[in-house]
Amino acid sequence: MNAGAREAASRTLGQWGSYAALLAAILGVYFACGRMSLSLAITPGYASAVWPPSGIALAAALLFGARVWPAIWIGAALVNVSVESSLVTAAAIATGNTLEALVGMALIRRHAGDPGRFERAEEVLKFVALCAAAAAVAATGASLWLALRDGMSWPEGWRNGWTWWQGDLSGMIIVAPLLLGWSRRDAGGGSAERRLETVVFAALLGLAALLLLAGDAPEVAPLSLTFVTLPFIIWAALRLGQREVSTATAVVCAIAVWHTLRQDDAAVAMNERLLLLLTFNGMVVTTGLVLAAVVREGASAMERLRRRHDRLESLTHRDPLTGLPNATLFRQQLEQLLRMAAGTGRKLAVALVDIERFRMVSDSLGSRRADELLNQIAERLTRQAARGALVARVAGDTFALAAHGFADEAAVARAVREQSAGWFAAPYRLGDDELRVSAHIGLAVFPDDGDQADLLFRHAESALRKAKSDGERVVFYAPKMSERAAEKLLLETRLHQAVERQEFLLFYQPKVDVHTRRICGLEALMRWRSPELGLVSPLQFIPALEETGLIVEVGRWALRQAVRDQAGWAAAGLPVPRVAVNVSSLQLRHPQFAAHVREAIAGAHAGPLIDLEITESHLMESVTATIASLRAVRDLGVGVAVDDFGTGYSSLAYLAKLPASMLKIDRAFISRMLEDDGAMTLVQTILSLSVSLRLRTVAEGVETDEQADMLALLGCDEMQGYLISMALPHGQIAPLLARQA
Numbered sequence: 001m002n003a004g005a006r007e008a009a010s011r012t013l014g015q016w017g018s019y020a021a022l023l024a025a026i027l028g029v030y031f032a033c034g035r036m037s038l039s040l041a042i043t044p045g046y047a048s049a050v051w052p053p054s055g056i057a058l059a060a061a062l063l064f065g066a067r068v069w070p071a072i073w074i075g076a077a078l079v080n081v082s083v084e085s086s087l088v089t090a091a092a093i094a095t096g097n098t099l100e101a102l103v104g105m106a107l108i109r110r111h112a113g114d115p116g117r118f119e120r121a122e123e124v125l126k127f128v129a130l131c132a133a134a135a136a137v138a139a140t141g142a143s144l145w146l147a148l149r150d151g152m153s154w155p156e157g158w159r160n161g162w163t164w165w166q167g168d169l170s171g172m173i174i175v176a177p178l179l180l181g182w183s184r185r186d187a188g189g190g191s192a193e194r195r196l197e198t199v200v201f202a203a204l205l206g207l208a209a210l211l212l213l214a215g216d217a218p219e220v221a222p223l224s225l226t227f228v229t230l231p232f233i234i235w236a237a238l239r240l241g242q243r244e245v246s247t248a249t250a251v252v253c254a255i256a257v258w259h260t261l262r263q264d265d266a267a268v269a270m271n272e273r274l275l276l277l278l279t280f281n282g283m284v285v286t287t288g289l290v291l292a293a294v295v296r297e298g299a300s301a302m303e304r305l306r307r308r309h310d311r312l313e314s315l316t317h318r319d320p321l322t323g324l325p326n327a328t329l330f331r332q333q334l335e336q337l338l339r340m341a342a343g344t345g346r347k348l349a350v351a352l353v354d355i356e357r358f359r360m361v362s363d364s365l366g367s368r369r370a371d372e373l374l375n376q377i378a379e380r381l382t383r384q385a386a387r388g389a390l391v392a393r394v395a396g397d398t399f400a401l402a403a404h405g406f407a408d409e410a411a412v413a414r415a416v417r418e419q420s421a422g423w424f425a426a427p428y429r430l431g432d433d434e435l436r437v438s439a440h441i442g443l444a445v446f447p448d449d450g451d452q453a454d455l456l457f458r459h460a461e462s463a464l465r466k467a468k469s470d471g472e473r474v475v476f477y478a479p480k481m482s483e484r485a486a487e488k489l490l491l492e493t494r495l496h497q498a499v500e501r502q503e504f505l506l507f508y509q510p511k512v513d514v515h516t517r518r519i520c521g522l523e524a525l526m527r528w529r530s531p532e533l534g535l536v537s538p539l540q541f542i543p544a545l546e547e548t549g550l551i552v553e554v555g556r557w558a559l560r561q562a563v564r565d566q567a568g569w570a571a572a573g574l575p576v577p578r579v580a581v582n583v584s585s586l587q588l589r590h591p592q593f594a595a596h597v598r599e600a601i602a603g604a605h606a607g608p609l610i611d612l613e614i615t616e617s618h619l620m621e622s623v624t625a626t627i628a629s630l631r632a633v634r635d636l637g638v639g640v641a642v643d644d645f646g647t648g649y650s651s652l653a654y655l656a657k658l659p660a661s662m663l664k665i666d667r668a669f670i671s672r673m674l675e676d677d678g679a680m681t682l683v684q685t686i687l688s689l690s691v692s693l694r695l696r697t698v699a700e701g702v703e704t705d706e707q708a709d710m711l712a713l714l715g716c717d718e719m720q721g722y723l724i725s726m727a728l729p730h731g732q733i734a735p736l737l738a739r740q741a
């Protein structure tokens, strides 16, 4: 035999050994208890008014399964043999007892929950009913057998069966829950208070038991027991638990048995009384168990409610993806952290970490991968956070952190630098992909930037906004910032209103021929007549229109309005000037740009006399796309002017390809050209360049006659500036044009 086989064999032997021990233990208890109980048997027959072995057998079957049957059978048979039954009778009764336990076990397991810990009142009632059914099996079988053997009369046989059934039933419902209750793993424990109460309960129950045992009015004792039982059972059911209910009942029953045993001579009468008492106790124990189950039911309903509440709480306070606190919880926790930090003289920092280009990452990787990335980031942030620091996910790709104990801002900056290296230096692994992630971080520091959670959070937000717009990694909050941010917000709101209320209008600035000084064109320049701010310069509102994207809509309006005005002058019989309209790069990049232009000039006066002015630096932003849409525009007969020329470093090759018809020399060069040789050289170069590229040239911002003369000398075509005229309201243009006619 090898070692493995030996081990297996010894394991098997061990298993058999413990099985045998289990059987022996059950058998012993069963026999002892049964022997005692049989001395209470009511004549004629052998039916005992109380038969705890039924409960022992049922508990054993429920605890260990059907395999305990030999112990029950042998135990029952020995009990019966010991009271001078024939072997056959003993075997018959033992079979009835065994069947009772097994049938009871099967039924209860199926329908009645755990008798050691009923969860609902109906389980108790089912349990009692099933025990009654199982007991009926044994009672009918055994009493039939005895009746046949001893030739009992029917009434006697019936009475015997009835006693038998009641004895088994009370044994089962009193003893099985008691044994199963105390065999549970969670026996004992509970709060200190509850343990104390249990001790007091046990002491009082013991005291009552002693008094009852010592009392020598045996005739009344069993009945008086019933009065003692009730308060104990109700106490146990409401405050302690099912185990204590069972215990109280069992103690009372034991006392009753004790008294009965002492009353040898009056055994029969006593047994009658005992039967009554047990019936009563059966009721009481059932009531007690039901009561305990109802109390438990209420408690577990409360528990469920509490759990649901907790879940709801976590749903409203936690980010479901990463499990981190959300913005609401973060603010609450920050409030607490601030209370701790107050008065320590140390700084607390709130950081908002915004993942760079997260939208792009999630668009290209898919949302599942993006979620995974967020989880990994959350994990790194949490892992590296100092003890007591807060980590939260406050928006899609924005995390918030808060930590305190910094000596000064420099310490905060150092910590952020070190930490963010840990967060982002190593790439993230998503399946087979490696992804490098970076972030913008906005910081606000307590107490310098505020002492309220809300304020600090908002300040960190404006720092983050600045970091994002300036392309900076880390930005500390500076007080000016939020003023500006607030102003900007207000401006944006007002601009949205301005669009709705049509508060924009066009001014026109004439362009003249350098030599004749006759008007050869007008530049449309937008104004905003704000009810709150008055007439606002485009320098103040165009950038905001661009940031909000409103420029596309407003720019389309400007083009339409210029075409309308032009048509108006034509209708008035005035010489029609070319009109140049400024176009933002945002409009230019709009996929429908050419269509917008086409639609705007649809109502134009006999062949469009429209130019579009596009700033040189904007043209350079997306060269190929720009060229395509400008070609489309040119094919419509619309001219293209390169605005602010000289500032954008256009390459010559690019300029040659551009479908432009006009260059506008930036005002900066014109105003400096007479004092500054560099500026003069540039103006000269632009002018000779445009000759070779066959582009018309316009000089912007001409303010003096000297400049005008110089431009004429250098061969510039047109000029524009305060020397000629400022931008004028629409109404003042018609007289100007009339004078030309």
Ligand code: C2E
Pocket (backbone or CB within 6 Å): 509, 524, 525, 526, 537, 538, 539, 542, 555, 558, 581, 582, 583, 584, 613, 643, 644, 667, 700, 701, 702, 703, 720, 721, 722, 723, 727
């Ligand atoms: P811009 O296209 O370079 O327009 C010329 C600006 O110079 C105008 O300012 C004009 O009033 C000003 N100006 C003209 N002559 C002189 C001069 O002799 N001296 C000085 N110092 N300035 C002169 P404005 O009207 O304030 O417009 C500013 C900018 O706003 C424009 O620069 C243009 O880029 C933008 N803008 C104006 N209207 C529109 C529009 O309808 N759409 C777009 N996208 N941008 C516009």
Ligand code: CA
Pocket (backbone or CB within 6 Å): 523, 582, 613, 643
């Ligand atoms: Ca312009």
Ligand code: CA
Pocket (backbone or CB within 6 Å): 643, 644, 664, 666, 667, 700
């Ligand atoms: Ca310009």
